[in-house]
Amino acid sequence: MPALRYAGVSVGYDRTPVLTHVDLELDPGQRLILVGPNGAGKSTLIKSVLGLAPVLAGEATVLGESPAAARGRAGYVPQIDTLDADFPVSVRQVVMMGRYRSIGWWRPARAADRRAVADALELVGLADRAGHRFGTLSGGQRQRVLLARAIAAEPRLLLLDEPFNGVDAVSQEAIIAVLRELAAGGTALVLSTHDLTVARELADLVCLINGRQWAVGTPGETLTAGKLRSAYGGHTVDLPDGHTMLVEP
Numbered sequence: 001m002p003a004l005r006y007a008g009v010s011v012g013y014d015r016t017p018v019l020t021h022v023d024l025e026l027d028p029g030q031r032l033i034l035v036g037p038n039g040a041g042k043s044t045l046i047k048s049v050l051g052l053a054p055v056l057a058g059e060a061t062v063l064g065e066s067p068a069a070a071r072g073r074a075g076y077v078p079q080i081d082t083l084d085a086d087f088p089v090s091v092r093q094v095v096m097m098g099r100y101r102s103i104g105w106w107r108p109a110r111a112a113d114r115r116a117v118a119d120a121l122e123l124v125g126l127a128d129r130a131g132h133r134f135g136t137l138s139g140g141q142r143q144r145v146l147l148a149r150a151i152a153a154e155p156r157l158l159l160l161d162e163p164f165n166g167v168d169a170v171s172q173e174a175i176i177a178v179l180r181e182l183a184a185g186g187t188a189l190v191l192s193t194h195d196l197t198v199a200r201e202l203a204d205l206v207c208l209i210n211g212r213q214w215a216v217g218t219p220g221e222t223l224t225a226g227k228l229r230s231a232y233g234g235h236t237v238d239l240p241d242g243h244t245m246l247v248e249p
């Protein structure tokens, strides 16, 4: 069963589509990178998988069900700047939130939950920070804690919205290594980014979007000068090394 299947999908708000013509199929263990300029619809597409933005046309299947029915079974890592870093909780408590769905918020955590939290923190390289206050960590470390929170829920499909924004190089490398490991264990990944180098390095599949889907395929098939130019409306520069750089309009 594919982790994700979109056929002719349009998504949007108040019945107005902001992204159309989405045709995707993602298998367990595959890494899909969403690439597109600001306002392209990357976050909206991720929200639609989570059942938080309506599918206005076409057919969307998430883990074998409709997005609404699969809600809660797909993991989500938000952008760090959407969270209040002053909220007085420890790193361990933040990661434990990932277990609430299986524990039930009214029951105490069991040994298995504490072990899952410890394992997730170990995986992201922050086991020694478990007792620290979340807000005292750097942006990159906070992003790794949010990744650990999602991992603690053991999702079969994990969505990450711009996980490298405001993240230092060390944390970026740590996150990429963890994502590779998760995918090797069978977790399907959907990640949005502006960074074409990351997309080339990490993707099995790239989906190029800007208001509509412009291309989907391997990085070699999609991150070509011609396809990037059409998706970005011409704001690209071809470099002598054969790669293409994006320039802001």
Ligand SMILES: Nc1ncnc2c1ncn2[C@@H]1O[C@H](COP(=O)(O)OP(=O)(O)OP(=O)(O)O)[C@@H](O)[C@H]1O
Residues within 6 Å of the ligand: 013, 018, 036, 037, 038, 039, 040, 041, 042, 043, 044, 045
């Ligand atoms: N809640 C909302 N209601 C109405 N329109 C919205 C809403 N959220 C986003 N939009 C619009 O949908 C379009 C796509 O936005 P979206 O945030 O999905 O793009 P994005 O590719 O994630 O951009 P960025 O890289 O800047 O985060 C934009 O025109 C945006 O203004």
